[in-house]
Amino acid sequence: MGSNLQLQTLLSNIDSREGVYSKLGGLYAESLRRLALKCEDHFTRSQRNPLRFEESNWSLFRLTSNKPSCNSGDAVYYSAACASDPSNSYAVKICKSPSMDAKQGHLYGLSVQQSMPPHFNLQQDCGHFLACVPQSMLPSDEVSLPTTPPSSLPQPSMSAPGQQVERERVVVITSEIPRQTAADFVREWAAFHKSQPEVYERRVCFLLLQLCHGLEHLKEHGVTHRDLCLENLLLVPNLRRPSQFPQQTTTDNGPSYGSSGVDSQRHLPRLLISNFAKAKRRSSEDAASTSVDPRIKRDHARLAPEIVSAAQYRKFDEFQTGILIYELLHQANPFEVSPALKEQDYRCEELPPIPSVSLYSTGLQRLAQLLLQPDPIKRIHIQEAKRILQSLLWGPRKDLMEQQREKHGQGVGFVDGSRHEGLLNWLDVKRALLMMKFAERSLEPERNAELEDWLCCQYFSSAHPLSLCHTAELLYSLK
Structure with missing residues (x-):
């Protein structure tokens, strides 16, 4: 009945071509x-x-490979299977650094992640706990550190024999298995960038667009990441069964075909933001403003706006995204090359130029300038950066x-x-x-x-x- 009414509405002005x-x-x-x-x-x-996993579930997991799937800024990842959920794959994330401060940082970051609803471009925490892991699963630079006393925690069947030295680490179970970081991507695709700059820089636009989607979600929930770097951005393969047809995507100039038959090049990976150890949540004073205690309300009303809103962090992630554009395009961080830039009132035109090698280069250069504005008031919002990337990809x-x-x-x-x-x-x-x-x-x-x-x-x-x-x-x- 509803479809008939809709059809009648559509045909109500059938004599007018413009109306139709x-x-x-x-x-x-x-x-x-x-x-x-x-x-x-x-x-x-x-x-x-x-599913949510706790310390008591540690014994349910076994490695599906003894080699790490990814080595990121804050952790080493291993692909694993779970006895209670055999139809799904998981990653065991072994957080780096044994110091108490590092462990507290990892746990704080995980609490920030759990305080937000899930998002496609944020790493999902399916459970975390302190556990003793075999020394063989740790990065080589941590192997020589003092050992941890044996733990009563049940060890997964993936572990080596019980005699192997074990160390206590923060362990996280995630449902996504990263295969590389953005730093790995930049390093491995350097030659491809030179040979096929159009294809490479289009992919960079897609990765940045996913980053913007994730950062928008963070902002909606009052979180600033504050540590956006290539090592903290994970790439998860999004592979499908191979097709007899080449991958086709629509651009504003018509369809374009990826030249490589390799799945990792044909299919866009999913980008995940990880490592929230330095994240800043919206000031707890915000919650106090709605408190029933009139004294707290009165004290809160006397705070300067930049304190109440944590204004110094408001566009922190935007600035770091601007730096990432340079690094994804195989350019150095401008502020590492010229530290004096930050010590003076630089103009965006003084930032190093990005080589113009594709139809995306000039737009990415402009986007980097808008994100690296020294004045945060003039710096564009991440939502505007997202729209610029969409315009670069699909027009007009x-x-x-x-x-x-x-x-x-x-x-x-x-x-x-x-x-x-x-x-x-x-x-x-x-x-x-x-x-x-x-x-x-x-x-x-x-x-x-x-x-x-x-x-x-x-x-x-x-x-x-x-x-x-x-x-x-x-x-x-x-x-």
């Missing part, structure tokens, strides 16, 4: 919103209702935005309503092409939803002319 097109545009947008939700359900299914490109600007005259503000019609038409066309692409792919039994599809749907299901204009002003300095 307008309604079709709305249908495409609504379809993409539903598709984005289906993709979200597909990719986050494993995060819902996860600079030539289209300039065309709209020239067509409607330069005397009027760029976000003026008269300029929206062309951008709305552009959005309708892109949404229609996307729906056609997904319809065709649904007939290919071996093709599943890709991570790029979800990210693309998120963009086109929520984009509107005003946001496109604002992003163009930032990215292309158009007014």
